[in-house]
Amino acid sequence: MTIHASQTTSTVGADVVASYRENGFVHIPQVLTPEEVERYRDAARHAYETKAAYNGPDDNTFKQILQLWQTDETLRDLTFHAGLANIATQLAGIPLMLWHDQLLIKKPHNGSATEYHQDAPYWPHANARHRLSAWIALVDVPVERGCMTFIPGTHRWTDIRAVDLHDRTDFSDAAPDVTYLPRVTVPLRAGDCTFHNAYLAHTANPNDTDDFRYAFVNIYVDAKLTYDGRPHPCTDGLGLEIGSPLPAEHFPRLPQ
Ligand SMILES: O=C(O)CCC(=O)C(=O)O
Numbered sequence: 110m111t112i113h114a115s116q117t118t119s120t121v122g123a124d125v126v127a128s129y130r131e132n133g134f135v136h137i138p139q140v141l142t143p144e145e146v147e148r149y150r151d152a153a154r155h156a157y158e159t160k161a162a163y164n165g166p167d168d169n170t171f172k173q174i175l176q177l178w179q180t181d182e183t184l185r186d187l188t189f190h191a192g193l194a195n196i197a198t199q200l201a202g203i204p205l206m207l208w209h210d211q212l213l214i215k216k217p218h219n220g221s222a223t224e225y226h227q228d229a230p231y232w233p234h235a236n237a238r239h240r241l242s243a244w245i246a247l248v249d250v251p252v253e254r255g256c257m258t259f260i261p262g263t264h265r266w267t268d269i270r271a272v273d274l275h276d277r278t279d280f281s282d283a284a285p286d287v288t289y290l291p292r293v294t295v296p297l298r299a300g301d302c303t304f305h306n307a308y309l310a311h312t313a314n315p316n317d318t319d320d321f322r323y324a325f326v327n328i329y330v331d332a333k334l335t336y337d338g339r340p341h342p343c344t345d346g347l348g349l350e351i352g353s354p355l356p357a358e359h360f361p362r363l364p365q
Pocket of ligand 1: 255
């Protein structure tokens with residue numbers, strides 16, 4: 110299949126970088142061609158039907174499938190997508206590696222939002238100068254299909270505890286001062302993505318439509334960060350010492 114990489118966005122201007130750094134997120138339209146979207150969506154559907162959920166079968170929020178790059182040749186291309194990794198590097202301003210990828214699939218009428226949270230408090234990292242996610246829409250994601258909402262500026266709040274993203278009020282309990290800050294909801298077309306800082310507070314609506322919401326997420330982190338010893342499915346069993354760097358065979362440097 111021909112991938113028309115030149116038709117898609119793979120670098121961004123200084124204004125986009127400045128907006129990302131100010132707000133903690135940015136919407137990048139059309140990072141994938143329609144051909145890429147179709148190929149990755151088909152692979153995501155297949156993964157939904159054949160792979161186990163990391164979060165178990167009873168969690169209605171979404172089906173979370175981790176580390177597709179290790180098990181699916183097609184989705185591996187999306188994890189290693191050069192345009193996405195180039196933009197992530199521009200936004201972060203430092204060399205990056207992959208922390209992990211994931212599919213987050215909300216089935217039709219799932220009835221559950223992904224409640225407000227920050228990502229960084231869940232991760233066993235020390236000395237991270239920057240971490241960010243690319244949230245890539247593999248279908249059109251209007252508000253009612255479970256798009257993301259961000260609280261601009263909250264990426265500067267780096268001492269909020271990890272919260273339960275199934276609990277409607279846990280984030281506001283943990284950070285009551287955030288309650289009255291304005292929010293920005295970002296519906297996406299298939300092939301668009303948002304990048305968000307790992308400390309930016311965000312939520313995603315329930316999927317109230319008759320169609321699946323397929324989102325693929327690449328998480329890029331400071332290539333020089335170290336392991337802090339806490340448990341996590343992506344580091345458990347690797348025998349890492351506290352303070353050691355993350356090995357490139359499990360956490361590849363990107364772009365390659
Ligand atoms: O897609 C969702 O439901 C939530 C995504 C999210 O929290 C993330 O990518 O950090």
